[in-house]
Amino acid sequence: MIEVKGVEKRYGLKKILKGVSFTANKGEITCLIGINGVGKTTILKAIMALTPFQKGQILIDGKPIDKHSFEKITFIPDSLTMLPNMTINEAMEFMKDFYTCWNQKRANELLGFFRLDPSNRISSLSKGNTAKVNLLLGLALDVDYVLMDEPFSGIDLFSREEIANVFTSHLIENRGVIITTHEIGDIEHLLDKVVLLDDGLVTKEFSAEEAREKEGKSVIDVMREVYQK
Numbered sequence: 001m002i003e004v005k006g007v008e009k010r011y012g013l014k015k016i017l018k019g020v021s022f023t024a025n026k027g028e029i030t031c032l033i034g035i036n037g038v039g040k041t042t043i044l045k046a047i048m049a050l051t052p053f054q055k056g057q058i059l060i061d062g063k064p065i066d067k068h069s070f071e072k073i074t075f076i077p078d079s080l081t082m083l084p085n086m087t088i089n090e091a092m093e094f095m096k097d098f099y100t101c102w103n104q105k106r107a108n109e110l111l112g113f114f115r116l117d118p119s120n121r122i123s124s125l126s127k128g129n130t131a132k133v134n135l136l137l138g139l140a141l142d143v144d145y146v147l148m149d150e151p152f153s154g155i156d157l158f159s160r161e162e163i164a165n166v167f168t169s170h171l172i173e174n175r176g177v178i179i180t181t182h183e184i185g186d187i188e189h190l191l192d193k194v195v196l197l198d199d200g201l202v203t204k205e206f207s208a209e210e211a212r213e214k215e216g217k218s219v220i221d222v223m224r225e226v227y228q229k
């Protein structure tokens with residue numbers, strides 16, 4: 001389980017996170033939702049220990065985050081960070097050399113799943129295929145938790161559907177996923193937990209299934225209730 005406890009984060013004088021707390025379980029998809037600039041990416045970076053925070057604590061499976069946390073967790077940013085003149089194959093080789101937890105079998109499966117040609121250069125890929133390569137490079141790591149920042153951003157409906165399909169496949173297995181997205185409609189049915197953020201705080205943390213089954217509400221219904229008050 002990932003536990004975010006009372007995290008406060010300032011950039012200069014600007015307080016972005018004012019005591020954010022929530023949990024994300026293994027085997028579940030947790031979605032962070034909030035308007036642009038609320039601090040979703042900052043939370044993911046804090047979990048990865050990529051940005052320092054002033055107060056609070058983040059635990060992964062009961063242990064505070066440290067330099068070894070990357071053996072358990074990976075961060076898939078909203079853009080691909082590989083050199084544009086690399087082929088997909090070369091990008092995979094790079095990851096393989098860098099990470100001991102690289103799983104070539106899963107990488108090959110992901111290539112097939114996304115119908116990617118490994119000889120293609122990163123610079124020649126469409127936006128949708130670039131997003132898929134980005135996901136492939138993260139999901140091919142044998143880690144328990146995957147953080148994904150806006151995996152659907154700026155890509156067409158069909159690519160979004162293909163990416164959404166990965167969430168119900170064995171390629172995610174029973175890992176814990178934290179995702180940020182503005183494209184709720186595409187993945188609403190896949191979400192286990194939703195964390196709504198506003199003004200530096202969690203305003204609501206709820207089970208998507210319970211909202212659906214007990215209250216007959218979609219995630220978007222709950223968002224309207226919370227944000228349009």
Ligand SMILES: Nc1ncnc2c1ncn2[C@@H]1O[C@H](COP(=O)(O)OP(=O)(O)OP(=O)(O)O)[C@@H](O)[C@H]1O
Binds near residue numbers: 011012034035039042
């Ligand atoms: N390195 C930085 N230095 C100063 N301010 C920053 C830095 N990184 C982010 N910020 C500011 O912190 C706030 C939160 O940024 P963050 O990227 O976490 O928001 P977000 O919710 O992910 O936004 P979006 O939905 O647009 O991706 C924004 O106001 C942003 O301008």
